[in-house]
Amino acid sequence: MPSPLLLFISLLSFLSLSSSQSPPPPRVNILLGILIDCGASRPYTINGREWLTDEGFTNRGANKNLTTQVLLRTLYTVRSFPLRSNNRTRKFCYSVPVFRGAKYLVRSTYFYGGVNGNGTSPPVFDQMVDGTLWSVVNTTDDYANGMYSYYEGVFLAQANRMSFCLGSNTYTKSDPFLSALEFLILGDSLYLSLDQFDRIWEPFGEYDPTKSDNTNLSVSGIWNLPPQKLFERELANGDPLVLKWPPAPLPNSEYYIALYFADDGGSSRVIDVSINGVPYFRNLNVRPVGEVVFTKRWPLGGVTNVTLTSTAGSSAGPLINGGEVFSLLPLGGRTRTSDVSVLKQLKSSFKKVPIDWSGDPCMPRQYSWTGITCSGGPHIRITSLNLTGMGLSGSLSSNISRLTGLTHIWLGSNNISGTIPDLGPLKMLRTLHLENNRLTGEIPSSLASLRGLREL
Numbered sequence: 001m002p003s004p005l006l007l008f009i010s011l012l013s014f015l016s017l018s019s020s021q022s023p024p025p026p027r028v029n030i031l032l033g034i035l036i037d038c039g040a041s042r043p044y045t046i047n048g049r050e051w052l053t054d055e056g057f058t059n060r061g062a063n064k065n066l067t068t069q070v071l072l073r074t075l076y077t078v079r080s081f082p083l084r085s086n087n088r089t090r091k092f093c094y095s096v097p098v099f100r101g102a103k104y105l106v107r108s109t110y111f112y113g114g115v116n117g118n119g120t121s122p123p124v125f126d127q128m129v130d131g132t133l134w135s136v137v138n139t140t141d142d143y144a145n146g147m148y149s150y151y152e153g154v155f156l157a158q159a160n161r162m163s164f165c166l167g168s169n170t171y172t173k174s175d176p177f178l179s180a181l182e183f184l185i186l187g188d189s190l191y192l193s194l195d196q197f198d199r200i201w202e203p204f205g206e207y208d209p210t211k212s213d214n215t216n217l218s219v220s221g222i223w224n225l226p227p228q229k230l231f232e233r234e235l236a237n238g239d240p241l242v243l244k245w246p247p248a249p250l251p252n253s254e255y256y257i258a259l260y261f262a263d264d265g266g267s268s269r270v271i272d273v274s275i276n277g278v279p280y281f282r283n284l285n286v287r288p289v290g291e292v293v294f295t296k297r298w299p300l301g302g303v304t305n306v307t308l309t310s311t312a313g314s315s316a317g318p319l320i321n322g323g324e325v326f327s328l329l330p331l332g333g334r335t336r337t338s339d340v341s342v343l344k345q346l347k348s349s350f351k352k353v354p355i356d357w358s359g360d361p362c363m364p365r366q367y368s369w370t371g372i373t374c375s376g377g378p379h380i381r382i383t384s385l386n387l388t389g390m391g392l393s394g395s396l397s398s399n400i401s402r403l404t405g406l407t408h409i410w411l412g413s414n415n416i417s418g419t420i421p422d423l424g425p426l427k428m429l430r431t432l433h434l435e436n437n438r439l440t441g442e443i444p445s446s447l448a449s450l451r452g453l454r455e456l
């Protein structure tokens, strides 16, 4: 029986690493990373890879065990997050320690397993990394086919922690969930390190059983070092050979495409390649040394086809060994670091902050924290804090005076105790509401110097 292992596909989302020069990553070429088996009750090691529990990475959501039988241990459990209970969008985050300036391959894995009720279909929700909306997670088709789904993206660590969040949106009908999360540090050579991490190469279609396996190829010279196993099998049934690939429709974007070809010799094989009927590469001479044809910024959207046709002079039909397609995401931006650290202090001095207070406070914009309003533009700052009647207790950190972009502070009708801090440095403050709390002391005289203040 022919093995179905053939055209390998990896669908990667690449994040543009900002327009300015990024600092050089640490010279780490060994496998280093954090693997989280979401929902697991204890850590374990499989194939030398240590899988951790959610502990220390997130404190939201609940662990659930799948009731259906699955093969992969990482899929036995999920972390499940409550669907928004009002009409506000909500995000739930993991916070993962990283090396600032290093690139990470982030891989998120989902297998629904009916955790929101037997016979229900998987919820559709958003995933984001730091302030960047990464993609919609729609595992409907894979789940219907008994398969798990995964997403891979390359992201630059801009601080010493990175957040990965799920968000419920208008199309989310039941609780979002996550099966596994991997943060894998990449060395200088993206591709070399990707394959240290078992970049997932999915088989595509059935290979031609009349062709012998390629075993005598010399493909090591290919610049982005695809794994040798990629060239051991090829797809060669038809001339023209038309592939509906990638298997799922793509969101409209510009894509980087890499296609891999190698022949074990014996014939002169010359092919033309087109994508959706548009010529992509002409007169490609497929030789044992292997070829990769790589394009940047190719616009694609929806169902895509790749057509390979042998040229008039070719003595054999077309073949292909593998392909990759990936896109660049626009960077979402991030809230000014000093504002983020003050919000962290506020979060720890208050008790019972809203459940979505995790990840970036302002970004992505539709997932800003409850009660927080932010400025636009490239330097994102907190401009108002409105937690009126949110059931807060605890105290008000004096470091609130470092949120110098604040124009409104509305903290009325909570149960906040302690003293009112010096708000003198908040020169932009226009309204201040602290009524109906258990705050003691006078409104500090420093407030008299706030000329813009209109409402107390």
Ligand SMILES: *[C@@H]1O[C@H](CO)[C@@H](O)[C@H](O)[C@H]1NC(C)=O
Residues within 6 Å of the ligand: 041, 063, 064, 065
């Ligand atoms: C899931 O199963 C493990 C062991 O089988 C058990 O220890 C854990 O309590 C279960 N978790 C839930 C949420 O049922």
Ligand SMILES: *[C@@H]1O[C@H](CO)[C@@H](O)[C@H](O)[C@H]1NC(C)=O
Residues within 6 Å of the ligand: 085, 086, 087
């Ligand atoms: C949510 O929004 C819908 C339509 O916009 C509305 O019908 C519904 O009452 C809202 N629910 C809540 C809890 O506010």
Ligand SMILES: *[C@@H]1O[C@H](CO)[C@@H](O)[C@H](O)[C@H]1NC(C)=O
Residues within 6 Å of the ligand: 067, 114, 115, 116, 117, 118
């Ligand atoms: C789903 O069905 C299985 C058996 O078919 C049962 O053990 C499990 O409790 C059910 N789960 C839910 C969430 O209803």
Ligand SMILES: *[C@@H]1O[C@H](CO)[C@@H](O)[C@H](O)[C@H]1NC(C)=O
Residues within 6 Å of the ligand: 124, 138, 139, 140, 141, 171
């Ligand atoms: C999710 O995918 C299914 C199957 O492709 C599709 O029918 C459905 O509309 C998608 N849902 C959303 C919200 O995009």
Ligand SMILES: *[C@@H]1O[C@H](CO)[C@@H](O)[C@H](O)[C@H]1NC(C)=O
Residues within 6 Å of the ligand: 216
């Ligand atoms: C493999 O290729 C080398 C050099 O091209 C050749 O000398 C050798 O005979 C080939 N081996 C087989 C088994 O085809």
Ligand SMILES: *[C@@H]1O[C@H](CO)[C@@H](O)[C@H](O)[C@H]1NC(C)=O
Residues within 6 Å of the ligand: 242, 275, 276, 277, 305
């Ligand atoms: C491939 O895509 C092109 C352009 O979208 C279309 O004209 C052509 O019919 C497609 N071919 C197949 C076999 O789907």
Ligand SMILES: *[C@@H]1O[C@H](CO)[C@@H](O)[C@H](O)[C@H]1NC(C)=O
Residues within 6 Å of the ligand: 384, 386, 387, 388, 408, 410
């Ligand atoms: C703060 O929130 C309260 C209650 O939701 C609302 O009435 C008030 O207008 C808000 N204040 C500002 C400045 O947005």
Ligand SMILES: *[C@@H]1O[C@H](CO)[C@@H](O)[C@H](O)[C@H]1NC(C)=O
Residues within 6 Å of the ligand: 345, 397, 398, 399
């Ligand atoms: C205020 O911020 C400083 C500097 O970040 C920090 O050392 C201090 O502990 C903070 N104070 C409070 C009350 O959080």
Ligand SMILES: *[C@@H]1O[C@H](CO)[C@@H](O)[C@H](O)[C@H]1NC(C)=O
Residues within 6 Å of the ligand: 393, 415
């Ligand atoms: C306010 O806090 C105090 C002490 O922390 C507590 O005894 C009281 O029940 C709280 N009141 C409300 C309305 O939550």
